[in-house]
Amino acid sequence: MLLNVRDLKTYFPGRKQYLFSKPEQIKAIDGVTISIEEGETLGLVGESGSGKSTLGKAIVNLVTKTGGTVTFKDFTDEKRWSNSGKIQMIFQDPLASLNPRMTVGNAISEVLKYHRIVPKYKIMLRVKALFRMVELSPDLIFNYPHQFSGGQRQRIGIARALAVNPELIICDEVVSALDVSVQAQIINLLKRLQVDQGIAYLFISHDLAVVRQIAHRIAVLYCGRIVEIGRTDEIISSPMHPYTQALFSVASESNSGSMSMISTEVANPANPPDGCHFHPRCPIANNSGNFIEACASIDPDLNEKSGGRMVACHQI
């Protein structure tokens, strides 16, 4: 087991209703348990506001955790690995994720220098090798980020992440800002790197079509909780949770309308509905305004249905 996330919680302080009242808590991540094997890709899908990005950031300590533990390769002590760069992150906006005042070569060599990954005289060679690894010409290392195209910038972001020889890369909507043709190139690059170097990915995306191309397993996040997790082919062929079904019906046009959500309003993580967070939108729990008792009052647990497939729903 490479990464083990147990009961992770991240709450943000929200608005204060009165001057001296306690601020309400926005439960961005509310008890998520996932694990990633070496060399595996876990796809993380959900609507915007479901907490996908927050989960990724909490794993690499970019946001503070309210509770839960993250274990990386049997190291429970986070300080042991959190500064080593063994978990890397690639971001959505490839331009914003590169310092505009630094040549891209410098941005990468800085990391090599600081972590003393290669001896000084080999730094340039290593930077060029990393560029080749992401299929960029090594002649470009003296250019600034604005001189590249979106796809090239994302490749540079990947090269920078690779500089520290990571074992897990968290890809936060890495292809959402790119053209479809470039998306495919980046996905193929990531796949090839996984085969060559055995890197595991946590692939965060709202785009199911992209996730199914790269993920071995898919986890569906709704309102800070995992509602379904399982092998990609199983989830795609037979989504079990009504939310997953709705997501897929939205994604595939051929199936449009056959299984849709009651409302498009995403649950508010500051004040989530009682019981199953999804029940106000759920076509099963909701029968013309009358909710099924259990769905509206009892929090469903994530139960294993069959070999690794887990669903949090009372009705399945």
Place this chain on the structure above:
Amino acid sequence: MNHFLQNQWSASLQQLKQDKGAMVGLSLVLLLLFIGFFAPWLAPMDPYVQILEYQKKPAGFKGNILVFSGNPNIQGDNFVAIQSFKTLEDSIHYVDLLDRTFTAHIHELSGENETDWHKTPRFWLGTDNFGRDILSRIIFGARISLKVGFIASTISLMLGVLLGVLSGYYGRWVDTLVMRFTDIMFGFPALLFLIGITAAFEPSLTVVFFAIGFVSWPSMARVVRGQVLSVKKQEYILAARVLGLPDWRIIVRHILPNCLAPIIVAYTMGIAGAIMAEASLSFIGLGAQPPTPSWGAMINYGKDFLRVAPWMSVYPGLAIALTVLGFNLLGDGLRDALDPKMKQEFR
């Protein structure tokens, strides 16, 4: 966005060139720098030399003086204002301003040739109550103003950037501490604070440098903090943190280079403020001490003679006004050029 980033600095420079106000400001600043650097060569007279016969002469007054070589151990040459003179072999006869005739030996005069010991200087901006040339004093005063402007702003820059970065980057209690402290500093009238600090020490320009620096850092700290707050949310900062780079490196290599534009603007404006503050302090006698030719002090000497010799105060006042105007125009232009968002919002 892309186009802006492509030539961020050169596009800003281009815009600065088209800004007439900024160019006027830049010219004034460059002129002042030139005057300050070459003051000894530009000034027609020694700013400290007193010709007591020529007190409070108006602008454009033409003098007629003999230069006697005084005792070099005590002071330099003696200047004697005359009406006329005659040389007879080894002696010189001259009539002073009180119609008295004197005779002196030619060796008592300074230098060999007549041009060395007989001078008819033009006092372009008049003289003060000690008979000193106001133009020369203003030219040398530029050095003091520039020194105060740059040194005090640099002190405030260093304090402001350090505290602003700490406050913005670390947030939480550090931020609260620093920002409440700047609030307190803003609560005090700045001049009162300056008077308090300078009055506590022996008056000198060094004290003035540090006093102004210490009083003016809070505005710099606020500017830097705000900028750091916006830059540190950028994804390249998050990426640097995930890469395990230490805080100081993230601050120095990634945050500060992206905060430069507002810092440059605040620094330029700060120079104008510091020059103004030094003039104020010198005016009330807590800054440069006599006979140092500080502009503020010159206005102070002149204020007692405003009715009879207004030029004593007016010309140094004009020098201050032009200098401050120059730096402020330049600062305004820099802000418009470096931060196009601000321009759209406020114009």
